[in-house]
Amino acid sequence: MAYQTGDLILDDHYNGFANTNDPNNINKIWGVGNGTYGMGQSNVISVVDTSTTVQASQWNSLLGRMRNLSDHQGTAITTADSGTLTAGDPVAAILAITNDITALGNGRYTAAAANITDANSAGNRTFSGAWRTSTVHEQTITFASSDAARYFFNAGGSITHTWNLSGGTAGAKQTEWVDLFNTKAATFTLTGNDDVLSGSGTPGTDVGAGYWNASLSNGGAYVVLQKQFADSSPYTANFCQWEVKISGTAGSNGGKGEVLHIKATASDAAVDSSDEGTGGTGEAESDPEDDAQTLLDSVDGTLTSVFVIKKPNTTHLNNDAIGTVTGAEASQSQA
Secondary structure, eight states: OOOOTTOOOOHHHHHIIIIIOSSOOHHHHHSSOSTTSOOOOSOOOOOOOTTOOOOHHHHHHHHHHHHHHHHHHTOOOGGGGSOOOOTTOOGGGGTTHHHHHHHHHHTTTOOOGGGEEEEEOTTOEEEOSOBSSEEEEEEEEEOSSHHHHHHHHHTTOEEEEEEEEEOOOOSHHHHHHHHIIIIIIOEEEEOSSOEEEOSSSOOSEEOOOOTTOTTOOBTOOOEEEEEEEOOSTTOTTOEEEEEEEEESOOTTTTOOOSEEEEEEEEEOOSOOOOOOOBOTTSSBOOOHHHHHHHHHTSBOSEEEEEEEEEEEOSSSSSSOOSOOOEEEEEEEEEO
């Protein structure tokens, strides 16, 4: 129904805003919801009985939830400026209600920066050895339940991973890996509806679908979401890659499982230089130039692998439906 100034708020229209309109209504976004909807908040809006006049207090409860969502997400809505209603107020104050609820539904998966609390995973690692083939770091992010994982991503939570390489033996390969780790790829971020790299490079693989990517099913294999190649010859076969999979119990509310697996891989796939010096007998000799070449074909220095859990806080929410989120190292390797 299109509201006009002076119209009465009918019970079925109010109930639609609160609980029954599809695809967006306040309780669907704010409460338990299902699948990609729901933040697990307990103070949902009560519907009114058929043929009952909607009270100003009930309308104020609806407006209050809308403001909570708007403040949490950072989504601008016009009804946030309508103030508190009293008996007899005209509907002119809420002409944009339908559009505002749609905007709040579209704004799920987001949270204003002030409404996110960062925590480093307990499984972060610093690698200090030299490697020539790959470095792999795998983490599990475990939620209290499948629903808790839904609430985390639907409310704007995210998981990030950052490689950072410093120091090491000077050389063209080392320089290119520093550029790939720190600049071209930079930080990988997984949100409810997106996965991105923050660096200046153009990813070779960029799925851009996030946690709710249809390819990420419970118990499925790893799916490559982002892959960034080096951009300077002869090292253009080298890459950083991020894979994700989900396991656990899916639950009854459209969840995927309570355990998120993320594997970060740095692959040195470029052809290494070689210098097989031989002596007069035809047997390989120890050659200082060979040793120097080996160093140039290795990657060393200090390589950090940092996963961060960016959890929505309760500044504008009613309760912490997400609970504890735990990060742990699942595996690591260098070769």
